[in-house]
Amino acid sequence: MQFGIFTVGDVTTDPTTGHTPTEAERIRATVAIARKAEEAGLDVFATGEHHNPPFVPSSPTTLLAYIAAQTKRIILSTSTTLITTNDPVKIAEDFSVLQHLSGGRTDIMLGRGNTGPVYPWFGQDIRDAIPLTVEHYGLLRRLWREETVDWEGKLRTSLQGFTLAPRPLDDVPPFVWHASIRTPEVAELAAYFGDGFFANHIFWPASHTRSMVELYRRRFAHYGHGTPEQAIVGLGGQVFMRRNSQDAVSEFRPYFDNAPVYGHGPSLEDFTASTPLTVGSPAEVIEKTLSFRDYVGDYQRQLFLMDHAGLPLRTVLEQLELLGEEVVPVLRKEFAVGRPADVPAAPTHASLLRARRSDSTPQSTGNDQENPEPR
Incomplete structure (x- = not known):
């Protein structure tokens, strides 16, 4: 199972000091956080994509390429690439x-x-959000898998004789996760192609996440990719830790209360009770994260949001040390207990390449028709 962090790249004033980082400071801090994630033994660093203030990651691949040059092991991903507004x-x-x-x-x-x-x-x-998602992704798959592409759609100009350059490394496309908070059509799309489904359930109760993941698993099996239990699932989460839970709550409260996303709404206590947000000791983070398996089954990737709401870089790095030293080792051990042998690990480039070389069909291929039929 993979563990990692994701960032939304917000530039937010620290409510305890009044300091607002510059955009340059926030970008440099993101790089430092990614390096620390690798140092802490995490598997994945992911960045969002935003094109409006107060966010800075408008060019994720530029940021990730810079991080790639300064790391050796960690998987570099996005926590959203906009399939709707980006050209495939x-x-x-x-x-x-x-x-x-x-x-x-x-x-x-x-x-x-x-x-x-x-x-x-x-x-x-x-108003074309769902049709754009389906059409653009159908084209993206073909671009990565076919040497010469002739394509015609409804929402983009056609292509004649187009060849992607460069081709994917080892002719193996990147593994694709489809992320959604509330849209069943996205779960259907992931299931249709046998791709991964990432339920970013940081704002929603367990019952909603359960229903979304169950839909994806059921449809994954319907399309012939394996059993429901073999579907590739990822989850989001939010944590803030101190060794003493009272200290964690006291320190994080002003950041929560003033956060641009969930500030000035439900109380910290209400939010932690009804969503995956965990504010407390490492033991409490472990307990709540392990409970996710109760309603989504065995899954492949867990990402945490840790650098938002104006938290200073020093604090985020301390959080990563706790995550890497005290939380993730226990989660790795506990999530492995009772995990069925036929539940696959999270796909990586190496595993997809091995599958290709052995003439197997990796779970990321699946259907290659252009358009699923959303249900």
Whole structure:
């Protein structure tokens, strides 16, 4: 099972000091956090994609390529690449280059995004969000898998005789996760192609996440990729830790209360009771994270949000030390207990390459028709 962190790259004023980092400071801090994640023994670092203030990661592959040059082992991913407003040709090119630069330490998480104004900024209509998702992804798959692509769709100009350059590393496309908080059509898309489904359930109760993952697993099996238990599932989460839980709550409360996303809403106590947010000791983080398996089954990737809401870099690095030293080793051991042998590990470039060389069908291939039929 893979453990890692993801960032949304927000530039937020620290409510305890009044300091607002510059965009340059926030970007440099993100790089430092990624390096620390590898040092702490985590498996994945992922960045979001945003094109509006107060966020800075508008060019994820640029950021990840820079991080790739300063790391050796950690998988570099996105916690959303906007399949709706990005051109699939450019996505294919950028991630192929990143694959080569990182030695294959690259996968991708696709999503629609949650900021309506982004659509017209990139010449699209938010009312086409689902059709754009389906059509763009169908083209992206072909670009990574076919030498010469002739393609015609409804929402993008056609292609005649197009060849992607560079081709994917070892002719193995990056593994694709489809991310969603609330959209069943995205779970259907992931299931149709046999890709991974990432339920970013940081704002939703367990019952909602359970229903989304159950839908994906059921449809994954329907399309012939394996049993429901063999579907590839990832989860999001949020944590803040101190060795003493009272200290964690006291320190994190002003950040929670003033956060641009969930501040000035439910109390910290109500939010932690109803969502995956855990504020407390490492033992409490372990206990709550292990409970995720109770409602989604055995899964492959767990990512935590840790650097948001104005938390200073020093504090985030301390959090990563606790995560790497006291939390993840226990989670690795406990999640392995009782895990059925036929439940696959999270796909990596190496595992997909082995499958290709042995003439197996990796779980990331599946159906290659252009359009699923959302249900």
